[in-house]
Amino acid sequence: MPEPRRTESRTVPARESVVRVEMAPDSEFHMLIGGPYEQDGEQHRYGHTAVRIKTPVSDTVFDFGRYGATTGDFGAEGEGILRVWSNFGKYIAGENVLDRTTTAYVYRIFSRHTRPAAAFFEGHVAGGRRREDLELGRSYLRVFQLQQSYHALGPNCTTISLDAASAIWPTYEEGSMEYMDPGAVLSFAERAALKLYGTPDRLFLPENLQRFLDDEPPIRVDRKETYP
Template sequence: MTKTKKKEIPPQQANKGSQAVASQVNTIVIQKPKIEILVGGPYKLNGEEHNYGHTALRVTTNNIDIIYDFGRYGKTWGTGDSEGEGVLNVWDNFQKYIAAENSLGRKTSGFVYNIEAQKADLIIKWYQALIEGGKLMTSRSGMKRYKIQHDYHALSFNCTTISLDGARRGIEGIDAGSAKFIEGRSLKFSEKLASRAVGWPNKLFMPADLHAFLTSKKDTVKINEYKNK
């Protein structure tokens, strides 16, 4: 019988191998904090046109992925339901949020910007203050819904204005130069007349106007497109 001699591995080589394995195991990908301004387009549901669009703000860090989604999700009143309870949905699952948007048949554009970690904290604290002043309405997997103290108003406190208010905590002046884009895109002619009669806003308030403005900006890191295939 032929004996096979066991090959000895020098200690220094063995150490190198264990170091390589340890290096692979301990590798951590650090994600730079970002905001993503999510602008949803119009859609048609059950034969009814929904032209206004929607805006929400996503904040991502190395251990957080949260979406702030404000809108008319409660009682409404006023001409054309232009006012209502201020309701803020807070999502901790982006896939569930975007699946809900996609289910409507709308396309959502995500405008991504890098921010500093402390700025991400400022955004989260600002929204948290809104939540703490209100009350929890409902909770389900991936999302909690809060009624905040500030009521919804189509021209002054809506999904677009509150998303930009949050975004400014991350990037001061993110909407600088946006005045010329305030056209009221997606509004009917009669709605524009009514809006001008009560006072035309001096800041972006329509999702389509915001989309046009953000598309024109040069400092956007990337633009994601979300829609059903």
């Protein structure tokens, strides 16, 4: 019978108090903002917004967008498709293939504080229907067609993501309307087409949201990460 391995105990000076260590946030909320990209010689200036929620037991990206049938000028309307990714690497690889830059605005929070945002998405999923035809056998991806249709002015990728953030922080969008600037993103023809739908009352463009978060938003960003 082998000899039991001896272990030694030693006292390591603590760099932080026990109370502070125990109170450190164990989870994160990421607002993911993808920039413009070019594909087949065509400029795609609209950008994209998604949400990533990391807890000690899960890492999920909620990705709402025009992934189904579209209608209207410039595909402004269509099926409201929510893609739920259980593998962040797979999600961001798809964004990187487009040669677009994605910036993550990261908030460190406790896992219990992520629940309102998770519940927001779960409510949409519960009222929608599974679209396995859009999953293409990918085990790390579930796709749902929501009852809520997509519209370029909202509900869209940015407004849905803002709704999730606001479920955690009710003041998340305060002051954001000062950053509303469609002219910084959309072409003249796109702006003319969108005027037919009226004036939006909240941010709906990823680029405008990014400038808001880069400035002095009411909820402080803990750190930024850039992909690729």
